[in-house]
Amino acid sequence: MIRSLLPFGVALLACAASARAQEAMILHADGVIGPDGAVIPDGKILLRGDRIFAVGADVPQPAGVKVVRLHGVLAPGMIDAAAGVAVQGEIAERAFRNNAGLRAADALDLRHRYWQAALERGITAVHVVPDPARALAGDSSVVRTGAAVDRMLAPRARAVVSLVASGFADPVIGPTAVAGALEDLDAAIARAPDVWRGRKVAVYLDSAEGARAATQRAREQGFDAVYLAWGDVGGYGRELAGALVVLPAIHDGDWSARLLETWKRLHGAGVRVAFGTRSGRGGEVLDGLRTTAMAYSRATGDPAAAMAAVTGNAAAIAGLDDRGRIAPGAVADLVLWSGHPLDGAARVQAVMLAGRTVWTAPVDEDE
């Protein structure tokens, strides 16, 4: 076995070279965030190509496999569970009563500097969701961050439905109420039941009425449904026990004691939370994804749930079954942090996408 102890950047670059050659290699870090969200001290990840083969305190060490020692904590790349980033204006089409054919992917500027900024903050994928301007709002898309050309992971990730009356209320185009939106949804299902059966759906909600109707249809139609919380989720969150729900990441002006209490109650009710920035307003919003997870950890006392909210749960929201966790079979989208990602002082040291190192932090000249 070849063993090396290298600075993280060099080490990961070396690792990338190996990954390109489809070789196996072991990443040995001070800590690895395991499949359950807990830190494995002195953890190891066995990579084969772009996939994780094994993870744990001890992993199989095939002969000749290189071990790369890394200082810091390896975590799954964060995933923004609902964003409206790098687009011109809104992802909506106001000319039609329904926009079932709209694709968020078509509105994206993949050359926008946002994508690289997201990568450098440890965000490796973004679920871009149409606005709730129509009852049938279109299809969401999933994009890998960074500057590579081919980054579209899923152009049609989920059919997005809006039951947010304030989102689509239009006296000319309509509908103007949740009941009207449900009529549209039911009509669409009746027209093409085979298309909708088993479909991945994301439903915008802002009321208990909408939550009850959405969960009922999900059961009846066999949707794989997730929910995008709009408005005051404290008022209807209990309807979503056990469900996957996207909550807005906190922006600077959104902090309140009530919000923390709402999170506690949702967590206690068994709601599986993911966070989405919802907006593409630059770096501070991107920073908000991690700091929201930090706050969620403090509010609930459950760091694993907080990590899941920006990794595994967010991946499930985006329909990415093989991302968002460090587990055998998962794609090796990894971020090396200088400490635990929920430690405010931790910084991103390097980012690996599908087993390739795509970014390393500039070396501080003072060090």
Add this chain to the structure above:
Amino acid sequence: MNPLSLRGALAGALALLLLTPVVSGQAGGVVVYKADAAWLDAETRIAPAYVTVRDGEIQAVSARAPRGGRTVELAGTLAAGFVDAWSGLLPGDLLAGNGGPGDEQVRDGLPVDLAGADPQLAARVAAARAAGVAAAYLPARGSGLQRGLGTTVVFSANDLPTPAGLEGVDMATGSGRGEGVAALTDAGALTEALVQAETYREAREDWEEKLEKHAKDLEEYAKKLDEYVAKKAKGDKEKKDGGGAPGQDEGDKKDGNGKTESGPPKRPERPKEPSRNAERELLLRVLDGELPLRVHLGQAHELRELIAIKERFELDRVIAVGAEEADLLARELAAAEIAVVLAVAPQHGSRAAAERSLAVRYRRLTDAGVEVALASGGSDGAQGLLLLRAGELIAAGADPAAVWASLTEIPARLLGLEGSHGRIARGARAELVLFQGASPFDASAPFEALPGGRR
């Protein structure tokens, strides 16, 4: 008794005292907290840490085990509790009021420190303490330019606020009073208020001078009166002896019109006292350096006025509260040595919050050398945001030691609690927090408060 047996008995009693287990935090008991480490202040760390506490006060701090006391082992790092330099932990009637007079004193409105005296307030204080807050400033909440006399408080065993540290004169100008007309019409109002206080002082001093003169005049008058009485008595006697009419002498002759030529001296009139003004007297205490001036404001032009006021009136202690545009004048504020209290909870109607995040504003201020205290901002329950937003600042690149000082040492100094709060040191109150992980800002690890040195 045999002296040896007496000595033995005393030694035995002493040993018994030292070995007697005490309940953590119990009055009179000595407890030694042994932790993995301690942050004594923003810069100083020791590991391991032994913090000896008696009656809620830190008796000793050491990296070596002290003798005596019951040792309680704690997993993690000890640090001082937070000092909330702008809090809303006020009794309900003070919170609900529409604003009292400009000389209202918060201290007078606090409940008596008895269990059950104000259960609602006690519950809110307990929640704040559980969030790590060890002391707070409770501002006066009047609606005018001058709001009254706020007070620093610590928390009793009944979870009630009790006055400690410095009081402060709270004022609010322009945007600090809200939106609308008040925000536009207050230009120069702060200066005017202080000028009026000086004018009031001059009027009082003028009156006091007159009063002194009046006292002298009274002495003079008394002399003249004595002379008059003596002279009159002499005249009366002479007349009596010489057969003249009583009550008439040479100095008391009537002229041709029958008027008295000379009578008793006229008593000098006491100068009229200018009416007292309690609001202006509070401001005089600010001008005399007895009390800090805390001005709630937001916009840059108001801060400019505050800077000018500090210079013009040579004020020692001026604190800008809220001050959401303070970062725009960071260098000027640093040069003027005006401290800034930033709220972690968004304030209603804030423009700056929409334009520049707390992280940006904090960084600009601290980079310029302004003393910044982070505070809950008076919102109910917002104490729970202090640690979270501090973590956000650090995630955005702020120096952890500076942020920690903004939660502890700096507000303690602003509130006059530097000897008792904000640091772990001998003589300080044992208002502690305990964290695991790399720092208190590591949200992957537990954090808990030990209010009053109790778990």
